[in-house]
Amino acid sequence: xxxxxxxxxxxxxxxxxxxxxxxxxxxxxxxxxxxxxxxxxxxxxxxxxxxxxxxxxxxxxxxxxxxxxxxxxxxxxxxxxxxxxxxxxxxxxxxxxxxxxxxxxxxxxx
Numbered sequence: 001x002x003x004x005x006x007x008x009x010x011x012x013x014x015x016x017x018x019x020x021x022x023x024x025x026x027x028x029x030x031x032x033x034x035x036x037x038x039x040x041x042x043x044x045x046x047x048x049x050x051x052x053x054x055x056x057x058x059x060x061x062x063x064x065x066x067x068x069x070x071x072x073x074x075x076x077x078x079x080x081x082x083x084x085x086x087x088x089x090x091x092x093x094x095x096x097x098x099x100x101x102x103x104x105x106x107x108x109x110x
């Protein structure tokens with residue numbers, strides 16, 4: 001899989017339009033001026049409005065299922081527009097695929 005690499009300034013959303021913030025521990029490798037995202041980073045979902053019936057069930061985090069296959073930073077796979085991740089609620093129940101709204105456009109990864 002190939003695509004433009006995701007860095008900490010990329011825009012990601014949950015399927016219910018909540019905003020995903022990336023907290024990266026990568027302090028070495030940059031893509032277009034910002035640190036590249038890896039599967040081991042923390043992805044917080046903010047402002048997810050999802051409810052199951054009358055019970056709030058917002059997305060709170062992202063788990064990456066298909067990262068880049070060839071590019072690694074300190075042993076952890078990187079992420080790109082072609083990567084697949086699922087948004088999870090607080091009980092770790094999957095609630096849909098994460099949406100990559102925008103990524104940097106200078107560096108591509110596989």
